Amino acid sequence: MQKEDLINKNPLRVLNPLAPESLPDHRMGLVMARAGLGKTAILVQIAMDSMLRGQKVLHVSIGEGLEKAKAWYEDVYKYIAEGFHLENASEVEEELMRNRMIMTFKESAFSRLKLEERLNDLVYQNIFRPDIVVVDGYDFVQADYDSVMDLKEMMAAMNVQGWFSALRHREDDRKSAAGVPAPCHEVDGVFDTIIILQPEKDAILLNIIKDEYDGAAGKILNLDPSTMMVRD
Amino acid sequence: MTSNLDKLRNIGISAHIDSGKTTLTERILFYTQRIHAIHEVRGKDGVGAKMDSMELEKERGITIQSAATYCTWKGHAINIIDTPGHVDFTIEVERALRVLDGAVLILCSVGGVQSQSITVNRQMTRYKVPRMVFINKCDRTGANPYRVAQQVREKLDLNAVLLQIPIGLEGDLKGVVDLVTMKAIYFEGANGEEIRETEIPDELQEDAEAKREELLDAASMYSEELMEAILEGTPTEEMIRKAVRTGTLSLELVPVFMGSAYKNKGVQSMLDAVTEYLPTPKDINNTALDLMNDEQEITLINNPAAPLISLAFKLEDGRYGQLTYIRIYQGTMKKGDTIVNSRDGKKVKVGRLVRMHSDEMEDIEEAASGDIVALFGIDCASGDTFTSPDISVSMSSMHVPEPVISLAILPVDNKAQVNMSKALNRFTKEDPTFRTYVDHETNETIVSGMGELHLEVYIERMKREYQAEVQVGQPQVAYRETITQRAEFNYTHKKQTGGSGQFGRVGGFMEPMDEGEYEFEDKIVGGSIPREFISSCDKGFKKSMAKGSLAGAQITGIRVTINDGASHNVDSSDVAFQLAAVGAFKEGYQKAKPVILEPIMKVAVEGPSEFQGSIMGSLNQRRGMIIGTVEEANYTSVESEVPLSEMFGYSTVLRSLTQGKAEFTMEFATYRQVPKSVSEEIIKKFQEEKKNS
Numbered sequence: 001m002q003k004e005d006l007i008n009k010n011p012l013r014v015l016n017p018l019a020p021e022s023l024p025d026h027r028m029g030l031v032m033a034r035a036g037l038g039k040t041a042i043l044v045q046i047a048m049d050s051m052l053r054g055q056k057v058l059h060v061s062i063g064e065g066l067e068k069a070k071a072w073y074e075d076v077y078k079y080i081a082e083g084f085h086l087e088n089a090s091e092v093e094e095e096l097m098r099n100r101m102i103m104t105f106k107e108s109a110f111s112r113l114k115l116e117e118r119l120n121d122l123v124y125q126n127i128f129r130p131d132i133v134v135v136d137g138y139d140f141v142q143a144d145y146d147s148v149m150d151l152k153e154m155m156a157a158m159n160v161q162g163w164f165s166a167l168r169h170r171e172d173d174r175k176s177a178a179g180v181p182a183p184c185h186e187v188d189g190v191f192d193t194i195i196i197l198q199p200e201k202d203a204i205l206l207n208i209i210k211d212e213y214d215g216a217a218g219k220i221l222n223l224d225p226s227t228m229m230v231r232d
Numbered sequence: 233m234t235s236n237l238d239k240l241r242n243i244g245i246s247a248h249i250d251s252g253k254t255t256l257t258e259r260i261l262f263y264t265q266r267i268h269a270i271h272e273v274r275g276k277d278g279v280g281a282k283m284d285s286m287e288l289e290k291e292r293g294i295t296i297q298s299a300a301t302y303c304t305w306k307g308h309a310i311n312i313i314d315t316p317g318h319v320d321f322t323i324e325v326e327r328a329l330r331v332l333d334g335a336v337l338i339l340c341s342v343g344g345v346q347s348q349s350i351t352v353n354r355q356m357t358r359y360k361v362p363r364m365v366f367i368n369k370c371d372r373t374g375a376n377p378y379r380v381a382q383q384v385r386e387k388l389d390l391n392a393v394l395l396q397i398p399i400g401l402e403g404d405l406k407g408v409v410d411l412v413t414m415k416a417i418y419f420e421g422a423n424g425e426e427i428r429e430t431e432i433p434d435e436l437q438e439d440a441e442a443k444r445e446e447l448l449d450a451a452s453m454y455s456e457e458l459m460e461a462i463l464e465g466t467p468t469e470e471m472i473r474k475a476v477r478t479g480t481l482s483l484e485l486v487p488v489f490m491g492s493a494y495k496n497k498g499v500q501s502m503l504d505a506v507t508e509y510l511p512t513p514k515d516i517n518n519t520a521l522d523l524m525n526d527e528q529e530i531t532l533i534n535n536p537a538a539p540l541i542s543l544a545f546k547l548e549d550g551r552y553g554q555l556t557y558i559r560i561y562q563g564t565m566k567k568g569d570t571i572v573n574s575r576d577g578k579k580v581k582v583g584r585l586v587r588m589h590s591d592e593m594e595d596i597e598e599a600a601s602g603d604i605v606a607l608f609g610i611d612c613a614s615g616d617t618f619t620s621p622d623i624s625v626s627m628s629s630m631h632v633p634e635p636v637i638s639l640a641i642l643p644v645d646n647k648a649q650v651n652m653s654k655a656l657n658r659f660t661k662e663d664p665t666f667r668t669y670v671d672h673e674t675n676e677t678i679v680s681g682m683g684e685l686h687l688e689v690y691i692e693r694m695k696r697e698y699q700a701e702v703q704v705g706q707p708q709v710a711y712r713e714t715i716t717q718r719a720e721f722n723y724t725h726k727k728q729t730g731g732s733g734q735f736g737r738v739g740g741f742m743e744p745m746d747e748g749e750y751e752f753e754d755k756i757v758g759g760s761i762p763r764e765f766i767s768s769c770d771k772g773f774k775k776s777m778a779k780g781s782l783a784g785a786q787i788t789g790i791r792v793t794i795n796d797g798a799s800h801n802v803d804s805s806d807v808a809f810q811l812a813a814v815g816a817f818k819e820g821y822q823k824a825k826p827v828i829l830e831p832i833m834k835v836a837v838e839g840p841s842e843f844q845g846s847i848m849g850s851l852n853q854r855r856g857m858i859i860g861t862v863e864e865a866n867y868t869s870v871e872s873e874v875p876l877s878e879m880f881g882y883s884t885v886l887r888s889l890t891q892g893k894a895e896f897t898m899e900f901a902t903y904r905q906v907p908k909s910v911s912e913e914i915i916k917k918f919q920e921e922k923k924n925s
Binding site: 097104114122 | 386387389746841844845848849852857858859860861862863864871904
């Protein structure tokens with residue numbers, strides 16, 4: 001299979017349309033789930049899909065090490081390359097990884113200001129100009145509406161899309177009017193797309209509960225629990 | 233000889249440069265009564281620490297060569313391999329790790345887990361070496377062993393478990409609390425040799441209990457007996473130790489100790505821990521390859537009565553000739569025995585057998601499985617296997633990386649010429665990553681290795697140890713060439729110059745190959761090339777691989793297939809077909825879109841966060857690809873991949889960019905195609921050199 005087929009056949013296409021003009025400007029996306037259900041896997045697959053299409057992705061990992069983030073990309077790529085019998089797999093991988101940069105922060109070292117400073121470092125020195133910033137491990141429990149809005153505005157000013165992951169807690173059953181669970185029930189308005197991961201018998205469902213892009217809202221995708229890969 | 237393997241430990245001490253491992257080793261030798269006075273690495277007394285036996289190491293305050301030393305502690309024999317701390321000498325570290333059963337990873341309580349520790353840890357994982365951590369320099373300002381233990385968990389991905397907590401820190405460091413015995417240990421006397429055990433100070437009681445809980449939690453994963461005892465509230469010291477040991481041996485748990493070697497605190501407890509938690513030779517499964525049985529892997533048995541199998545892991549040029557360090561894996565080696573080098577089948581007699589104490593030695597009569605000893609008067613290379621004459625076994629080959637950098641050296645006079653040859657002969661035997669050859673076109677002697685510093689150190693050693701003064705050329709990157717598409721060839725070599733002529737035609741194709749350097753496939757049917765000349769074709773192609781036409785670099789990753797050809801009854805010969813293959817290769821190579829590859833280094837830079845922007849900028853300017861950054865508190869590390877050709881002089885640039893507050897490590901990662909503009913430059917330079925020569 002060629003790289004182009006891989007892009008076209010990606011089940012994530014419903015979320016990440018090929019014509020970016022159909023997306024709202026500077027989209028903010030959110031993936032929510034309980035621990036261990038595959039939030040990072042989804043973020044990495046969204047990132048990988050964008051990288052395959054030549055977009056640059058900055059992966060920000062809060063609280064996890066660089067090796068772990070790298071390993072996620074390696075694993076996801078391996079599944080894609082082997083599963084779809086990709087031609088020139090090692091060349092494509094080399095090309096892809098040029099489109100990715102990882103920044104890891106200790107929880108205490110992360111702030112909007114720090115991220116902005118780092119992004120400016122990258123952009124002004126022409127080191128790396130991201131189209132998408134993926135933020136894994138952001139603490140929504142400690143964040144209020146203003147601080148999340150602040151992040152959105154910063155990303156909009158830098159002209160990048162943002163994708164976040166949020167951890168749901170079993171014991172907290174608060175929900176927003178739109179059905180977005182805690183800890184994001186008060187910030188759901190900030191996001192254009194929200195996906196909730198729900199375990200089912202032999203799969204994990206990706207429930208797209210909100211999407212400003214018409215095609216995706218209400219759709220449900222599957223996640224193979226053994227590989228954490230999205231399937232139709 | 234150590235007859236009781238339970239009482240033997242072969243351990244390595246590995247660490248980041250300047251985390252104090254030489255000082256620690258020095259203290260170990262003092263407490264185990266191998267030496268009777270303490271000297272410092274950069275000591276004012278001019279004696280220097282014992283393990284730094286080379287002058288250069290003394291001067292630079294770093295350890296380059298791994299000297300093995302033997303000592304005893306509470307009825308246990310301990311062989312210590314001191315390993316180098318710089319990445320450029322990685323082969324030394326790797327070779328030392330091969331012969332170890334366990335290791336102590338030294339970390340600085342201020343600097344924590346730095347890039348070199350990550351590399352060394354990765355190597356230890358590769359060789360499955362059970363390890364423990366000693367957090368040193370707890371007396372320094374800014375010491376925080378808890379933070380370092382957390383870094384071990386996060387950065388090294390090890391299950392680090394504290395077995396001690398400090399009593400006081402920085403200037404107030406007094407001793408440690410042992411979380412197994414729940415006693416405070418103080419190290420008193422002029423050199424910390426008087427150990428006083430008392431009750432835990434009141435202010436530390438709560439903290440000690442909390443940390444002991446964590447220890448019990450972690451240890452109980454490896455012992456049901458302990459788990460039950462904890463539930464019943466009766467865990468014993470022995471149960472805890474046994475569980476920690478099981479966890480350590482299974483590589484799933486890493487016990488953490490702490491102190492300050494410089495201030496003589498905590499070293500004896502660490503020695504106790506070496507005997508309690510690190511493996512005996514019996515705990516480790518070693519294998520070798522049976523050369524009589526298609527290199528089948530065999531498991532070695534730690535039996536002194538079994539046939540001898542041993543590995544020469546280090547050579548040193550001593551005062552009395554070549555000293556060969558040997559690890560015995562099976563059987564017994566006695567003075568006067570005849571042993572066989574399985575690489576070349578040569579028989580040698582064991583002359584002098586010694587146990588090394590850094591650069592002093594003790595004669596012994598015999599040594600048995602598990603031991604690390606040294607032999608005199610044996611001519612061999614590092615990595616050779618020695619066995620009893622009746623078996624043919626080789627220890628599995630070690631991973632030896634290809635050199636990535638080379639430079640020309642020119643002796644200043646005749647005397648230097650002679651000495652240089654002696655030195656090169658020695659160094660190449662000692663270190664498989666250090667190579668040398670004479671470039672026949674320029675008549676220059678070229679040395680190649682794993683990095684700038686690697687070569688610099690050998691050139692220094694040449695001057696100091698061999699009085700070989702040499703002029704050094706500009707470092708050159710070892711480029712490679714390869715092809716990017718399949719191409720056919722059909723070449724006829726014909727020569728008629730009176731007498732018998734030369735004739736051979738070779739047809740086929742070449743194609744890129746992902747792994748491996750060169751493959752040759754013969755698909756000739758019907759005898760268009762006679763059988764006896766097939767190997768001539770192979771030879772001709774192989775010869776062509778030595779030098780590509782773009783940059784004169786070695787060619788790699790090509791599979792050549794021949795499927796057609798022609799011969800002549802009289803004029804075809806071995807030479808004719810070799811030349812035909814050379815011509816065919818040239819023809820195919822041009823059509824196969826050849827490209828130049830360059831060595832890419834994995835470069836990790838660490839420094840205060842305020843410099844992150846400049847660090848990333850400096851790497852980016854060097855065509856570096858930034859893989860990622862790790863930021864915590866005010867410290868950042870940047871991981872990147874940078875072409876080696878761009879890294880010359882980087883240490884100076886980095887120093888001035890960061891006021892000397894950042895440092896970097898570099899190791900070979902891979903070969904990658906050079907960008908077009910760079911490729912054009914290299915080709916142009918090569919063409920000019922060719923014209924001028």
